[in-house]
């Protein structure tokens with residue numbers, strides 16, 4: 001068995017692991033990254049990039065159709081096969097060689113295989129594809145870290161315990177974002193961001209879509225956001241079943257049959273809500289669980305399959321908030337459950353990579369609130385967007401969350417609602433623009449603490465010609481420069 005020593009071991013080469021590795025390397029440390037599948041992770045190959053590639057063509061078409069003078073130039077409909085081909089280009093046909101090249105250029109070593117922690121500062125990587133006849137299970141490499149092991153292993157989809165669901169071979173976000181063709185009928189379970197975005201995308205590509213949602217849509221955001229998205233989905237032909245959940249699922253020769261009842265938490269509606277949904281595919285979009293089940297956590301006294309709680313410098317904490325003995329274990333990105341978003345994970349990664357380097361080099365650690373080595377915004381200002389139609393962009397608490405917190409801390413808040421249709425830039429952008437913005441203000445400090453925007457293109461970032469010119473080679477968010 002081979003053994004190698006490094007300053008830092010990063011497990012998982014998703015966007016977060018890549019950024020931790022990049023910053024620790026920039027801080028003068030030797031870094032190895034371990035990847036079981038593709039360098040670039042879920043985001044590049046089965047989540048953000050392909051989902052946005054599936055959504056963008058319909059958004060572009062809708063934008064053109066909404067502007068007099070431009071609409072007349074639209075003479076056809078969406079070409080679903082071309083949309084899928086464009087998606088394939090964005091994910092490089094699921095080839096991660098550009099990610100591997102970037103690691104090489106950045107002088108980060110890559111070990112391919114499944115990493116497991118086997119004790120303090122030690123990770124054993126099993127390389128299943130070994131051709132070695134003496135070790136049919138593949139070779140193993142033992143990695144030892146002088147300073148830190150950083151878990152960036154992300155999440156897997158949750159498949160709820162609904163009779164027959166697992167046996168019905170449901171789609172998860174992976175099968176949806178990598179679909180080779182558009183099913184005639186698609187049922188979507190879950191009204192969160194994945195469910196709403198995928199219902200939007202597949203409807204635009206021609207599928208008959210039924211969305212089965214336990215509560216309203218986009219829970220956790222301002223209710224008017226979910227309402228607007230629901231209204232638009234229904235107008236586009238999606239059947240939206242709010243307050244419902246599947247009770248049984250069965251795949252037969254003609255497709256999938258889903259028995260739907262009122263969500264168990266709302267029993268009195270059960271009789272009225274019972275229905276049968278028939279579909280060719282069923283997408284499960286009911287949340288995520290941490291990829292820590294087979295990570296060797298038991299070897300260091302942690303619970304396999306659990307989220308990894310961290311302090312603001314991303315160090316794993318146990319027993320109420322003290323760093324795990326020795327302070328050598330970090331968890332960054334989705335796996336720490338602070339914000340399941342790529343940009344927020346990368347923000348955490350910059351803080352984590354830099355603080356690991358500072359601690360290793362004995363330089364000052366800037367870990368006060370909003371310091372360079374902490375991810376303070378995770379608690380106060382997480383920006384998030386849903387690329388639905390209309391789009392939703394939000395940051396900070398909703399009015400309800402802020403009111404609840406205000407009650408506890410005795411703070412006053414003010415809520416301002418405004419129709420975006422009255423903003424001249426919006427009306428120029430699109431004929432008959434409708435949208436809404438809500439601002440939540442801390443009245444004592446006169447500080448804006450939360451904002452939600454709903455409307456066409458509220459998420460769309462305008463690139464200046466300069467940023468377009470600065471783009472490095474490679475595709476979209478997987479280009480080396482965008483890893484920083």
Ligand SMILES: Cc1cc2nc3c(=O)[nH]c(=O)nc-3n(C[C@H](O)[C@H](O)[C@H](O)COP(=O)(O)OP(=O)(O)OC[C@H]3O[C@@H](n4cnc5c(N)ncnc54)[C@H](O)[C@@H]3O)c2cc1C
Nearest residue numbers: 012014016036041042043047048115154333334340341342
């Ligand atoms: C359909 C969908 C769309 C999304 N769209 C957006 C979006 O538009 N914007 C946004 O901000 N977020 C979006 N997200 C969320 C985003 O994908 C995640 O927040 C992001 O991928 C988390 O990055 P990560 O590096 O923590 O984990 P991941 O991207 O999951 O990467 C983890 C990596 O670790 C590897 N790994 C796991 N275990 C091991 C092991 N034991 N050994 C070796 N390697 C291992 C995996 O193979 C993987 O490559 C979306 C999610 C989904 C499901």
Ligand SMILES: NC(=O)c1ccc[n+]([C@@H]2O[C@H](COP(=O)([O-])OP(=O)(O)OC[C@H]3O[C@@H](n4cnc5c(N)ncnc54)[C@H](O)[C@@H]3O)[C@@H](O)[C@H]2O)c1
Nearest residue numbers: 160190191192193194195213214245285286287340385386
């Ligand atoms: N644009 C983006 O930034 C973007 C896009 C997609 C995903 N994401 C990230 O990915 C994460 C995962 O998204 P998600 O949508 O899978 O999870 P989610 O937790 O956001 O939503 C899951 C939804 O499924 C519902 N649900 C759960 N069990 C159900 C059942 N049995 N029947 C009916 N409904 C049920 C929940 O009530 C909830 O509304 C999100 O937290 C988000 O951060 C982000």
